[in-house]
Amino acid sequence: MRLLEVKGLTKYFGGLAALTDVDFHVDTGEIVALIGPNGAGKTTTFNLITGFDHPTKGRVIFKDRDITGLRPHKIAGYGLSRTWQQTILFKEMTTLDSVALACRLHQKPRLFNCLLKTPRSRQDDEAAVEQAEEILEFLGMGSHRYEFPYNLPYGFQRILGVAMTVATKPELMLLDEAVTGMNPVEALTMMDIIRKIRDRGITILLVEHNMKVVMGVSERICVLDFGRKIAEGKPAEISKNKDVIEAYLGVNV
Numbered sequence: 001m002r003l004l005e006v007k008g009l010t011k012y013f014g015g016l017a018a019l020t021d022v023d024f025h026v027d028t029g030e031i032v033a034l035i036g037p038n039g040a041g042k043t044t045t046f047n048l049i050t051g052f053d054h055p056t057k058g059r060v061i062f063k064d065r066d067i068t069g070l071r072p073h074k075i076a077g078y079g080l081s082r083t084w085q086q087t088i089l090f091k092e093m094t095t096l097d098s099v100a101l102a103c104r105l106h107q108k109p110r111l112f113n114c115l116l117k118t119p120r121s122r123q124d125d126e127a128a129v130e131q132a133e134e135i136l137e138f139l140g141m142g143s144h145r146y147e148f149p150y151n152l153p154y155g156f157q158r159i160l161g162v163a164m165t166v167a168t169k170p171e172l173m174l175l176d177e178a179v180t181g182m183n184p185v186e187a188l189t190m191m192d193i194i195r196k197i198r199d200r201g202i203t204i205l206l207v208e209h210n211m212k213v214v215m216g217v218s219e220r221i222c223v224l225d226f227g228r229k230i231a232e233g234k235p236a237e238i239s240k241n242k243d244v245i246e247a248y249l250g251v252n253v
């Protein structure tokens, strides 16, 4: 099933065309990567899909619904969530509390129940903690649940960001440079996590610089260069594509 479809996506910043007429799609259950040299338009594409910026032209269709220009929280509510290049950590909260909060945000806000601490609200709190425990265990962070995120190694901080996104129960998860800054061991762990999340039923679209990760986990790759899509295909095809090699190396091959 077609989960996400981007049609003719175009974005101008003043006179600069950051993105020109880009088409691509993501089907349910896929792991797709969006790659390209610096300035190619990857972050802009993510921002346009998730509602953090508006396209000059073009459409974003998610689950057959036109979500172009909707506000980020609305889009997240339809089941499309993103991680950030930097994980935002809460100082006063343990790992478990942070993920439980993300689970709680996904539950229907029942302000009345929350304010009055009704039995219903306490049930929701308990359910959120239970879900958070399960997610942390699933992502291999169970033993760190009572620690404060700031005390964790960088790799775990990034996994916590992923855990908080998983907690919002997305159907499609956009991962922005999930392994940037990680050491090779942490990067391998993150690759495993990306596969596990997909196997849990969450479709993945990633922007990634680390080619080993891109080639290792993606099933399909879209390549942007100067705001245009220059190639699309399986990792083996992309790694041999002349236009792609030229874009990355900046030479004619």
Ligand SMILES: Nc1ncnc2c1ncn2[C@@H]1O[C@H](COP(=O)(O)OP(=O)(O)O)[C@@H](O)[C@H]1O
Pocket: 013, 016, 017, 018, 036, 037, 038, 039, 040, 041, 042, 043, 044, 045
């Ligand atoms: N807010 C902005 N204002 C002006 N130019 C921008 C803005 N965001 C991105 N750009 C420009 O758009 C182009 C694409 O940027 P970006 O999407 O960040 O590329 P990537 O993420 O692939 O490195 C670049 O030339 C960048 O300088």
Ligand SMILES: [Mg+2]
Pocket: 042, 043, 044
């Ligand atoms: Mg970027």
